[in-house]
Amino acid sequence: MAATIKDIARLANVSHTTVSRALNNSPLIKEETKRKILELAEQLNYTPNYNAKSLVMQRSHTIGLFFTSISRGTSSSFFADTIRGVNSVIDTHFNLFVRGIDEFGDFSSIHGRRFDGILLMSQSEKDNPFIDHVLQQGIPLVVLNRQVSGEGLINIISNDLEGAYHAVSYLIECGHSRVALIEGREGFKSSQRRRDGFVKALVEHQLPIHNEYMVAGQYDTESGSEAMKRLLALAEPPTAVFCSNDDMAIGAMNAVFEQGMRVPEDISIVGFDDIGYSQYMTPPLTTVKRPIEQISAAGASHILELIQSPSTEEKLIYMGTELVIRKSVKVQRMV
Numbered sequence: 001m002a003a004t005i006k007d008i009a010r011l012a013n014v015s016h017t018t019v020s021r022a023l024n025n026s027p028l029i030k031e032e033t034k035r036k037i038l039e040l041a042e043q044l045n046y047t048p049n050y051n052a053k054s055l056v057m058q059r060s061h062t063i064g065l066f067f068t069s070i071s072r073g074t075s076s077s078f079f080a081d082t083i084r085g086v087n088s089v090i091d092t093h094f095n096l097f098v099r100g101i102d103e104f105g106d107f108s109s110i111h112g113r114r115f116d117g118i119l120l121m122s123q124s125e126k127d128n129p130f131i132d133h134v135l136q137q138g139i140p141l142v143v144l145n146r147q148v149s150g151e152g153l154i155n156i157i158s159n160d161l162e163g164a165y166h167a168v169s170y171l172i173e174c175g176h177s178r179v180a181l182i183e184g185r186e187g188f189k190s191s192q193r194r195r196d197g198f199v200k201a202l203v204e205h206q207l208p209i210h211n212e213y214m215v216a217g218q219y220d221t222e223s224g225s226e227a228m229k230r231l232l233a234l235a236e237p238p239t240a241v242f243c244s245n246d247d248m249a250i251g252a253m254n255a256v257f258e259q260g261m262r263v264p265e266d267i268s269i270v271g272f273d274d275i276g277y278s279q280y281m282t283p284p285l286t287t288v289k290r291p292i293e294q295i296s297a298a299g300a301s302h303i304l305e306l307i308q309s310p311s312t313e314e315k316l317i318y319m320g321t322e323l324v325i326r327k328s329v330k331v332q333r334m335v
Contacts, residue, residue: 003044012037062095063303064115066130068123070100073185073219075247077275078292082121082144085296090304101126107133115139117303119296122146123188140306142299146189147316154302154315156295160190160272163288163321164197164242167270170286170323171240172205175332176268180213180238182227182248188219194244194272213238217248224251232259232267239267240329246271246278246287253281253328264330274324284326291319 005023009016014033022029022037029037040046065086067074086096097115104110107130110118117140120127128148134141135150142154171179181198184191195214202209212234215227224243228251231237243249249271253263263269263283271278274289298317 003041003046005046007044008037008040008046011040061093062097062115063090063300064097064099064110064118065121066098066118067100067121068127068188069102070098072102073123073188074100075219075245075273075275077246077277078273081292082296085293085298086119086300088293089297089300101130104130110134110139111137112139117141117307119144119299119303121296122148123185123190125189126187140303140310142303142306144295144299149314151314152306152310152312154299154306154317156299156302156317156319158290158292158295158319158321160193160290160321161197161200163272163290163323164194164244165201166197166321166323167272167286167288168198168201168242169205170325171242171268171270171329172201172207174240174268174329176238176240177207178213178236178238178240179207180215180231180241182215182217182224182231182241182243182252184217184244184248185219186216191244198242217244219245219247221247221251221254224248225255226251228252228255229259232256232261237267239332241267241269243269243271246273246275246285249285249287249328250277250281253285264328268329270329274322278324279326281328283328286326286328287324289322289324291321295319 005016005019009019012019018029019037022034023041070079083098090096110133118134119142120131121144123145131148142156144156147155147157168179181195183195199209215230217223217227224247228241231241241252243252249269252269256263256267261267271285271287274287278285278287
């Protein structure tokens with residue numbers, strides 16, 4: 001049976017309150033007594049009972065990590081990078097609860113007794129009722145991936161518009177004037193921001209915007225493949241395609257190969273996210289690196305700070321993107 005505070009108290013001939021204070025490094029305990037208690041705790045392999053500690057401190061020692069949806073529109077790489085970033089910061093004293101908002105019929109189970117803090121990887125404005133509920137419950141909240149206003153809210157986002165703009169500008173600078181877009185999932189803020197960056201690049205380079213060159217996708221490989229087949233079937237297909245994430249870019253590349261064509265000789269492709277597979281594609285995929293793991297780690301750091309020191313200050317933190325140039329784009333001519 002594991003040792004308890006009462007066991008240590010009995011052996012040290014002190015009260016269990018004194019033991020608790022010593023284990024929590026209280027200044028109210030004499031150094032000699034504290035040292036004796038800590039030595040006993042080590043000898044007994046004492047492990048803190050965080051459930052009991054939670055009752056005393058009114059803490060759950062649980063952090064919630066929520067996505068708009070885990071099953072729809074969230075790629076496995078995006079999901080893994082988010083969790084990896086959070087886990088790199090929170091220690092083993094906290095449990096991590098991971099769910100999609102769309103799994104809940106209502107939010108009555110989301111309350112302060114259950115969660116010390118919540119991280120939301122927000123992908124859609126449909127998340128707003130959840131955000132309102134969390135704020136009403138007084139739970140510290142950090143929103144990742146989407147800008148949302150609210151007292152005490154911290155937003156940490158990548159500059160997707162800028163990233164898309166640089167990617168499409170690169171295609172244009174490589175001599176491509178017929179540039180298409182495979183869009184992300186409808187209703188997702190990231191889809192809108194990347195579309196805005198695509199349009200901005202065309203406008204600034206004085207290229208026409210063709211509706212038939214803007215094809216809907218779902219952020220998965222299958223939709224990327226189907227969208228590319230539609231683009232290739234046009235009377236005048238594009239010479240380059242910007243895909244709103246790497247999964248769709250991989251699907252698009254597969255569709256090109258199925259048609260007996262080559263990347264980049266026949267058509268150039270750029271992705272977004274820089275997932276692990278991108279550099280191992282044939283050819284390696286040029287893409288926009290979005291620091292999801294770093295964004296998630298920063299969010300975890302801020303949520304721990306809010307748990308310790310609540311604040312009503314709003315913060316918007318941008319984290320930059322980077323265009324990673326590989327071999328999936330053909331330089332037609334310099335302009």
